[in-house]
Amino acid sequence: MEFLATTEALIATWHGITTPNDAARRLAADLASAIAAFEQVRGTLRFEDEPSSFEAALAECKE
Amino acid sequence: MTALADLGLVEAAEKVTRREVTSTALLDACLARLDQVNKTINATIWVDRDRARADAAAADAALAAGKSLGRLHGIPLAHKDMYYQAGRPCTCGSAIRRDFVPAITCTVVERLLAAGAYSFAGLNMAEFAQNPTGHNRAFGDCHNPWNAPYVTGGSSSGSGAAVSSGVTYASLGSDTGGSIRLPASACGVTGIKPTQTRVSRYGVMPLSFSADNVGPLARSARDCARILSIIAGADSRDPTSAREPVPDYEAALTGDLRGVRVGVPTNAFTNIAEPPVLAALEAALKALEGRGATIVRLELPLMKAISSYVAVISRAEAAAIHAQWMRERPQDYAIHLSARLYGGYAIPAAYYVEALACRGPILKAFAADVFGKVDLLATPTIPTCLPTLAETDIDHGPPGTEQKFMALSINTRPFNYLGLPAVSAPCGFDPNGLPIGLQIAGRPFAEARVLNAVDAYQRDTDWHRRRPPVVPA
Numbered sequence: 001m002e003f004l005a006t007t008e009a010l011i012a013t014w015h016g017i018t019t020p021n022d023a024a025r026r027l028a029a030d031l032a033s034a035i036a037a038f039e040q041v042r043g044t045l046r047f048e049d050e051p052s053s054f055e056a057a058l059a060e061c062k063e
Numbered sequence: 064m065t066a067l068a069d070l071g072l073v074e075a076a077e078k079v080t081r082r083e084v085t086s087t088a089l090l091d092a093c094l095a096r097l098d099q100v101n102k103t104i105n106a107t108i109w110v111d112r113d114r115a116r117a118d119a120a121a122a123d124a125a126l127a128a129g130k131s132l133g134r135l136h137g138i139p140l141a142h143k144d145m146y147y148q149a150g151r152p153c154t155c156g157s158a159i160r161r162d163f164v165p166a167i168t169c170t171v172v173e174r175l176l177a178a179g180a181y182s183f184a185g186l187n188m189a190e191f192a193q194n195p196t197g198h199n200r201a202f203g204d205c206h207n208p209w210n211a212p213y214v215t216g217g218s219s220s221g222s223g224a225a226v227s228s229g230v231t232y233a234s235l236g237s238d239t240g241g242s243i244r245l246p247a248s249a250c251g252v253t254g255i256k257p258t259q260t261r262v263s264r265y266g267v268m269p270l271s272f273s274a275d276n277v278g279p280l281a282r283s284a285r286d287c288a289r290i291l292s293i294i295a296g297a298d299s300r301d302p303t304s305a306r307e308p309v310p311d312y313e314a315a316l317t318g319d320l321r322g323v324r325v326g327v328p329t330n331a332f333t334n335i336a337e338p339p340v341l342a343a344l345e346a347a348l349k350a351l352e353g354r355g356a357t358i359v360r361l362e363l364p365l366m367k368a369i370s371s372y373v374a375v376i377s378r379a380e381a382a383a384i385h386a387q388w389m390r391e392r393p394q395d396y397a398i399h400l401s402a403r404l405y406g407g408y409a410i411p412a413a414y415y416v417e418a419l420a421c422r423g424p425i426l427k428a429f430a431a432d433v434f435g436k437v438d439l440l441a442t443p444t445i446p447t448c449l450p451t452l453a454e455t456d457i458d459h460g461p462p463g464t465e466q467k468f469m470a471l472s473i474n475t476r477p478f479n480y481l482g483l484p485a486v487s488a489p490c491g492f493d494p495n496g497l498p499i500g501l502q503i504a505g506r507p508f509a510e511a512r513v514l515n516a517v518d519a520y521q522r523d524t525d526w527h528r529r530r531p532p533v534v535p536a
Contacts, residue, residue: 011408015386020393023402023457027465031406037371038414045368047424054273055260055305057423058482061430062307062508 004029067092068229069530072138072286073313075232079126079137086122086137089232090115090183093139096229097184099533104206104215106225108144108185109152115139115183122179134289136179141231143219144185145192145268146172155268156188156218158201158395159388169266170301171235171277171294178293184231186221190400192237192270193381194218195245195471196455200397204452207249208531210496212451216249216471218242222280223250228531233281233290237267239274239377241444241475244487247280248444248500251489253517253527254280255287256475258507259482260305262291263298269384271377272303273419274479283527284488284517288312291510307508315511316518321355323516325503326437330362332474336446343491343499344443347520351441354519363440364432365425366477372418372425373480379415382407399457399468426481426507434506439516442474444500448493474502484510488517489526498526 007028011017019025067089070078078084094112101107122137145155147165154160172182187205189197197205197220205220207213208228215224219236223246226234236243238256247254255278262277269275279290289312296309327348333341348358382389385396385404393401433440447470453460455468478485485504493499501520505513521527 007406007409011405015390015408017386017389017393017405017408020389020396020401020405021398022462023398023465024405026462027402027406028409030465031409034371034374034410034414037367037374038417041368041371045365045421045425047421047428049424049427052420052423054419054423054426054482055303057426058258058260058305058507059307061426061434061506063506063512 003032007031066229068096070232071282072232073289076135076138080131082126086119086139087116089137090119090139093183093230096533100208100228100230103211104208104224104228105203106187106205106221106228106230107141108154108156108187108202110184111151112183115181118181122181132177132179134178134293135175138180138232139183140175140180140233141184141186141225142172142182142235143188143222143237145188145237146235147266148172148182152185154185156190156192156199156202159392161201165266167266170263170298171267174294186225186234188221189218190397192218192239192242192268193400193403194468195241196452196468198397198399198452198456198458200458207497209251209498212453213449213495213497214249214452214455216245219246219280223247223252226250226252226280226282228533233279233286235277236280238276238278238479239271240479241472243278243280244444244475244485244500244502245471247487249449249498251498251526251529252280253283253287253486253488254278255291255486255510255514256478256484257291257295257510258484260303261508261510262295263301263304265298265300271380273380274377283521284486284514285313285316287486288316288514310511312511312514316515318519318522319355320351320516320519323356323439324359324437325351325356326359326361326433326440328363328440328442329360331366332442333446335470335473336443337448339448339493340443340446340499344441344501347490347501348441350520350523351516353523359437361436365429368421368425369477369480372421373476375410375414375418378407379410397458402457422480429481430506438505438512440504442502444474444487444502445471446474448495449497478504483507484513486513486517488520491526
């Protein structure tokens with residue numbers, strides 16, 4: 001509940017947008033799972049591309 | 064004999080060129096079919112019969128005078144209602160843009176016009192292209208032509224339903240997380256999401272700058288190849304479009320898969336797959352083997368990272384695009400859309416940038432590993448049997464409906480993050496009589512190889528030729 005309240009306050013403060021409905025509350029609360037997913041990935045990737053470019057990667061990986 | 068409305072795009076175009084049929088006759092067949100089925104499927108938002116008849120007459124007159132405009136001469140088409148055409152409505156499936164009439168025409172429609180096609184309708188779609196089901200509060204839900212209570216897939220819902228039921232020979236859809244491939248799968252047609260940057264997005268409603276793609280839904284890989292050959296390629300008005308040369312995709316359809324290695328992921332894409340879908344996939348793999356392909360079971364790398372990052376990019380970008388309207392008129396969005404957009408405002412910028420910054424390196428690592436072992440990947444497009452509109456109705460359903468809703472696109476989203484070309488083609492039916500889709504993906508800019516695999520499959524199977532029953536009005 002604390003996570004949701006914090007998230008709602010953050011969105012109102014930074015964007016001036018209020019919670020439109022209950023489904024929005026549920027999906028906002030579910031952002032906790034996005035954070036968990038990022039945490040799982042954190043530290044597992046080591047790339048040396050600097051700067052990285054997606055468009056260059058597309059060209060590099062073509063047939 | 065095949066009804067005119069049920070011809071393939073290439074077949075119809077060749078009949079016009081050979082003067083075996085007129086453009087007017089094709090248009091009449093499409094409009095008659097529309098009148099037969101639209102009360103059931105609700106595939107259109109607007110139809111411009113008068114202008115279409117004038118365009119058809121002009122195409123017929125040109126041909127009579129010995130002038131052919133191109134490979135789509137005289138072909139009537141209808142597109143997802145998010146492609147700007149100067150002076151015509153473009154609702155983007157929304158109440159907010161109900162009265163929007165753009166002053167410009169998008170590059171892809173210009174290219175189709177230059178090839179001799181014309182547009183006669185704007186097709187139903189998810190509001191602002193943001194659901195995978197076909198729900199639409201502003202214009203009514205789009206219904207599956209195979210079984211009306213079921214979802215069409217989205218967001219190009221009207222495109223899938225209209226191509227499947229014989230209302231149009233092909234349709235431009237858009238794909239940010241599966242929005243071409245999902246309705247292609249659910250409605251039993253063929254659709255391709257090209258490589259990111261392969262097709263211009265100038266004049267196309269944006270959803271996510273980084274992940275939006277334009278591509279066709281049609282009745283076969285060959286039909287898709289013809290459309291893609293026409294619309295692909297660099298565009299000075301879209302600086303993000305790739306300068307890679309565009310091959311003649313249709314000419315690359317040989318039916319020969321000898322030496323082609325088709326990878327089947329063992330650690331992703333089938334985790335929640337249901338038995339009818341798995342059976343259809345295995346049967347499709349056998350058909351590909353019959354054409355000379357070798358099937359390779361393999362583990363895909365980096366799937367956790369891909370699935371974490373893909374969720375963040377389009378959500379954050381869509382939130383930014385819609386911020387002003389979300390402040391000023393949130394009540395004009397459907398509940399499921401404002402709910403989805405809302406969470407996007409809480410995604411930290413550092414997460415968003417991390418997801419974007421890792422995209423190139425992840426693609427390179429993924430391609431080096433996977434495409435060293437196989438040439439193509441084959442998966443189900445949608446891993447489960449199709450749900451009904453009621454089962455996925457967030458606006459009126461109980462809490463938890465969101466999970467069913469989002470599960471639809473679990474197999475399509477990874478290829479949006481990776482930017483890879485991917486096709487969905489019909490490969491069977493589930494126990495409720497709804498189509499099942501086979502997804503085939505390849506390296507960046509390997510559209511020719513991907514389409515050739517699907518075309519080869521379609522030479523030996525007839526799923527793509529099956530049509531839903533036409534229910535009289």
